[in-house]
Amino acid sequence: MKRKQKEKIIKNIFFFIALVSIIILGLIVVFLFSEGIPVFKVVSFKDFIFGIEWYPTYDPPSFGIWPLIVGSFIVTFFSSIIAIPLGVLSAVYIAEIAPSFIKEIFKPVIELLAGLPSVVLGFFGMAVLAPWLQETFDIPTGLNIVNASLVLALMAVPTIASISEDALYSVPQEFKEASYALGATRFETIGKVIMPAALSGISTAVILGMARAIGETMVVLMVAGGAAAIPESIFDSVRPMPASIAAEMGEAPFRSDHYHALFATGMILFFLTLCFNLVADYVSHKFKEVGSATL
Amino acid sequence: MKRSMNILLTCIICLALAGSVTAIAGETIVIKGSTTVLPIAQAVSEAYMKINPGVNISISGGGSGNGIKALIDKSTDIANSSRFIKDKEVQMAVEKGSYPVPHRVAIDAIVPIVHPSNNVGNLTVEQLSLIYQGKITNWKEVGGPDLQIVVVSRDTSSGTYEVWEEKILHKAKVTPKAQLQASNGAVVQAVSNNKYAIGYIGFGYLNDSVKPLKIAGVVASVETALSGEFAVARPLFMFTNGWPTGAVSSFMAFLLSREGQEIVKKEGFIPLF
Numbered sequence: 409m410k411r412k413q414k415e416k417i418i419k420n421i422f423f424f425i426a427l428v429s430i431i432i433l434g435l436i437v438v439f440l441f442s443e444g445i446p447v448f449k450v451v452s453f454k455d456f457i458f459g460i461e462w463y464p465t466y467d468p469p470s471f472g473i474w475p476l477i478v479g480s481f482i483v484t485f486f487s488s489i490i491a492i493p494l495g496v497l498s499a500v501y502i503a504e505i506a507p508s509f510i511k512e513i514f515k516p517v518i519e520l521l522a523g524l525p526s527v528v529l530g531f532f533g534m535a536v537l538a539p540w541l542q543e544t545f546d547i548p549t550g551l552n553i554v555n556a557s558l559v560l561a562l563m564a565v566p567t568i569a570s571i572s573e574d575a576l577y578s579v580p581q582e583f584k585e586a587s588y589a590l591g592a593t594r595f596e597t598i599g600k601v602i603m604p605a606a607l608s609g610i611s612t613a614v615i616l617g618m619a620r621a622i623g624e625t626m627v628v629l630m631v632a633g634g635a636a637a638i639p640e641s642i643f644d645s646v647r648p649m650p651a652s653i654a655a656e657m658g659e660a661p662f663r664s665d666h667y668h669a670l671f672a673t674g675m676i677l678f679f680l681t682l683c684f685n686l687v688a689d690y691v692s693h694k695f696k697e698v699g700s701a702t703l
Numbered sequence: 704m705k706r707s708m709n710i711l712l713t714c715i716i717c718l719a720l721a722g723s724v725t726a727i728a729g730e731t732i733v734i735k736g737s738t739t740v741l742p743i744a745q746a747v748s749e750a751y752m753k754i755n756p757g758v759n760i761s762i763s764g765g766g767s768g769n770g771i772k773a774l775i776d777k778s779t780d781i782a783n784s785s786r787f788i789k790d791k792e793v794q795m796a797v798e799k800g801s802y803p804v805p806h807r808v809a810i811d812a813i814v815p816i817v818h819p820s821n822n823v824g825n826l827t828v829e830q831l832s833l834i835y836q837g838k839i840t841n842w843k844e845v846g847g848p849d850l851q852i853v854v855v856s857r858d859t860s861s862g863t864y865e866v867w868e869e870k871i872l873h874k875a876k877v878t879p880k881a882q883l884q885a886s887n888g889a890v891v892q893a894v895s896n897n898k899y900a901i902g903y904i905g906f907g908y909l910n911d912s913v914k915p916l917k918i919a920g921v922v923a924s925v926e927t928a929l930s931g932e933f934a935v936a937r938p939l940f941m942f943t944n945g946w947p948t949g950a951v952s953s954f955m956a957f958l959l960s961r962e963g964q965e966i967v968k969k970e971g972f973i974p975l976f
Contacts, residue, residue: 461879462879463859463876464859465859466859466874466876467874475879534892538896539896542896542897548850548851548853548897548899549853549882549897549899549900550896550897551882551893629885633882633883634882634883634884635879635880635881635882635883636879636883637878637879637880644880645880645882647883655858655883655885656858656859661764661765661766661769662765
């Protein structure tokens with residue numbers, strides 16, 4: 409009886425420890441909403457999302473975050489175009505093709521890339537990439553969509569590569585053996601057996617990589633240029649949502665409409681990353697390859 | 704268990720007593736208002752508290768309007784303001800029995816800057832305004848090279864932006880295509896690396912990596928800002944309730960002394976003398 413009670417106490421302690429992070433998350437969400445929702449007293453939900461003018465400090469102010477939403481999506485889109493092939497293909501190489509000594513070097517180096525502080529990457533974009541882009545393409549500014557997308561891609565690659573690599577690695581050995589036994593070549597095996605089997609894991613990797621790009625703040629604050637206008641070319645500056653929040657929150661008067669509007673922007677951002685995570689979760693469950701049959 | 708509780712309790716009481724004693728011994732000055740004046744208030748307070756350790760200064764922002772409102776409500780000793788008090792506010796103050804006294808503490812001058820290779824050296828207020836509204840988009844329209852103009856602006860909450868909006872734009876909206884930088888230093892960095900760019904910064908941040916522009920033929924300098932010839936300059940104020948006495952008086956005297964004005968200069972503003 410005493411042993412059982414002890415077990416029960418220990419179990420409860422662990423339960424509460426696990427609960428702490430959930431409670432904290434819940435409180436943050438409550439805070440976010442209670443500070444963000446008041447802005448809808450001065451601007452309708454539709455005008456807030458689809459309004460194309462962001463002039464929070466004018467009289468009268470306009471709180472339209474459509475240019476910011478477009479900015480966020482466009483840099484996420486372009487960075488995904490760059491990061492997905494890079495990330496997935498390097499995962500394929502590491503998991504299936506590379507000899508073990510190369511694998512020993514590549515895997516930790518790619519993971520190290522994930523550990524680079526974003527401000528360092530931002531600084532790189534600002535001081536190295538921006539002048540280079542400006543001179544090479546003879547454009548008015550190097551702080552633009554291309555620059556932000558490149559730097560964000562650099563951040564998303566390690567996420568995509570390491571999760572994809574895990575997915576590829578966990579494809580059962582029997583699949584490969586069966587494929588080879590049927591006379592398939594190595595690349596046929598990778599393309600037609602291993603990749604489809606690991607598809608759910610790779611999709612999850614891609615979506616998590618995109619979620620990282622859309623929520624990233626420092627990089628877009630430093631290299632996206634910060635123009636709150638809907639871009640007309642890929643060399644235009646944009647101001648993604650996190651950059652706007654970071655730049656303006658410090659000076660926005662406490663509990664003013666501007667302050668609430670920034671929190672509401674945070675709410676939208678929270679919904680977007682939540683959607684990405686839910687989709688990732690759904691995909692990883694839905695298309696899961698379960699089990700393998702062996703003799 | 705009980706014993707340790709007692710010790711703990713005694714400690715807490717002792718700490719509380721000690722806290723209240725120092726609070727009684729030291730004088731407290733409360734400063735509220737304009738975020739533009741905030742860096743001056745902060746830097747000067749730090750220096751002042753070092754010399755007068757007994758005085759406690761608490762500073763917060765909130766904008767000029769809120770500062771003056773707090774002064775009228777008597778919830779602050781000094782109200783920072785980047786503009787003169789309005790008639791309505793004076794009226795309200797008199798009704799509530801306060802008497803706001805203005806003290807000019809510094810001059811805030813904002814200088815337009817371009818890349819050193821740009822041959823444009825002089826623009827009128829009108830031209831600057833049109834450039835920032837996005838109506839002039841090429842340097843050749845103002846006598847420069849045939850290059851697109853990249854407009855660099857500050858986040859709309861900053862005090863520097865506020866002066867620019869008031870003196871150059873006259874409340875017109877900045878083009879949404881303007882790039883946003885979060886500090887004076889970042890604007891200098893952006894403009895010094897970009898031959899297309901125009902930006903504006905506080906006078907104190909000027910250096911050799913960028914070229915300052917004349918406005919309607921007037922060079923930005925301490926003299927032209929003080930005389931009012933330079934268009935983008937404004938006095939900054941601190942308001943006190945009645946003529947200052949006690950700690951507030953000694954703080955104001957320090958701020959307006961040579962030493963205080965030296966700090967003003969270091970913060971990027973133009974000192975009064």
